[in-house]
Amino acid sequence: MKKSNYSKSVVISVAIHALLIVLLLWGADFTFDNKQPVGNTIQATMVDPAMLNQQAQQIRQQRQAAKEAEQARQDRLEQQTAALETQRKAEAERIRQLKADKLAAEKQTREAEKQQQLQQQQALEAKAKAEAKAKVEAQAKADAKAKAEAKAKAEAKAKAEAKAKAEAKAKAEAQAKQDAALNDMFSGLEAENAQRGGARGKHIADEVARYGAIYKQMIQQNLLVDQSFKGQECKLTLRLSANGLVLNVSQLAGNDTLCRAAKSAVLQVSEFPMPDNPDVVKQLRVINLTVSP
Template structure:
C-alpha cells in the first residue's frame, strides 16, 4: 500500500512539472513584426501635427498597454511558477515524508520481526529446556525403577536359592529314607525268598498234594494282596485328620475297593508267582482313563501280568469331588500273590 502511494506521488510531481513548462512556453512572445519592404521611392505627404500627436499618443498608449499586459503576464507566470514551485516543494516534502514513513515502517517491521524471532528463539530455548528436564526426570525415574527391579530380582533370587537349598536338603533326606527303606525291604525280601525256597523244597516231596494246597494258598494270598494294595494311600489320607480329611479318606478307600475288584477280575495267577512281588505306579486322567502303568520294582513276569490286568480295565470310575480325584490320579500298587 505504501509503495503504491509513493508511485502515485511521483506521477503527480512529473505532471506538475510538465504543466509548468507548458505555461512558460505559452507566455513567451513569438510575434514577429511585418516589415515593409524598403524601396527607393520617396513619396512626400502632408502631415497634420495634431493627428501625428494623436497617433503618437495612441502608439505610446498601445505600447504602454502592451508593456502592462506583458508585465501582468510575467507576474502571472511568476505567480504560477511560485505556486508550482511551492506545490513541487510540498509534493517533494510529501514524497520525502512518505519515504521517511516507509523507512520507519520498514524499520518497525524489522524490529517487530526481530522481536518475534527473539520471542520464537526464547520459546524454542524454553521448550528445549523443558524437554531436557522431562528427559532427565524420565531417566531418573527409569533408573530408580531399574534399581528397584534389580533389588527385587536379587531378593527373589536369594529367596529362590534358599528354597532350592531347602528343597535339596529335603530331597537328600527323602532319598536317604528311601534308600534305608529299600535296604530293609531287600533284606525282608531276601529272608522271605529264603523261607520260600526252603518251603518249596519241603513241599516238593509231596508234589500232588502240595500243588493243590499251593494253588489254594496262592489264591488266598492274591486276594490278600489285592485287599492291601491301597493300604498306603488310605493311611496317608487318614493322617490328614478332620471331617473333610476323613471324608476324602473314606471316598479314596471306597473307590480303592472298586479298583481292586476290577483289577482282580483280570489278574491271571501262575504257580511261579508264589513268593514274588511287584510294585507298579498307575497314572490316571481326571476322567479315569489309564495314562500309564510303570514298574517300580519286583518280578518282571508278575509285573507284566499285573500291568496287563490294569490295562484290560482301561478306564476306572472317578468321583465328583476334585480332592478325591487328585488322590486317585497317581496310585502305587503292590501285588504279591
C-alpha cells in the first residue's frame, strides 16, 4: 500500500513539471515582423536560468513536502491501524476473557449445585438410615419391654396366686386353730352342763353351746393371728354383764403378745348377745378362754 502511494506521488510530480514547462513556453514571445523586408529575423524572449532553477527548486521542495506529507499520512494511518488493531485485539481478549470467566463461573456453579445435591442426597440417605435404625431399636425396645412386662405380669400373677394360696392356707389354719381354741373355751361349759343331766340341763347346755358358737364367731372376726403365734398359748378370763357388755378381760397365763391380740379381739366386740333364760345367762357371765393358734 505504501509503494502504490509513492508511485502516485511521482506521477503527480511529473505532471506538475510538465505543466510548468508548458506555462513557460506559453509565456515566450514568438512574433514575426512582416514590415522588415530583408532577411529572416527571429525574435525570442529568453528565459532566466536562475528563475528556472528557483522554480525547479520549488518543485523539488513541493515534491519533498508532498512526499513527507504523504509519508506522515501513511505513518498516521499505520499508527491508527496499529492502534485499532491493538484495541481490536484487546477487545477480543477482553471478550474472550469474559467468555472464559463466564464459562468458569457456570462450571463452578454447576459443580457447586452438583456438590449441594450430593450433600443433600447423602443427608437424606443418612437420615433415612438413622430413622430406620431408630425404628428397629424402638421396635426392639418395645418387644423387650412387652416381654419384660409379660414376664413381670406372669411373675406377679404367680406371686399373687401363691400369696393368695398361702393366705388362704394360713387363714384356714388360723380359722381351724381359732375354732379349736373356741371349742376348747366352751368345752368346759358343755361338759358342766352335760353333767347336770335331764331335759332342763340339756336345754341350758344347748343354749350355752349355741351362744358360745356365736361368741366364737364374733371373737374370730376380730382376732389377728401372726405366724409368730404358732406353738404359743394364751388363757383369758372373760367377764360379761347380764346384758352382755364386756366388763373385764384378764390374762391368766400364756404368751403376752398372743394374749394382747386375744384381749383386743374381745374388746372390739365389746358387747355380746345374751339369751332371755337367766340360767343360761348365768353360765355365760364368766368364761375361761384358751387361745392356741
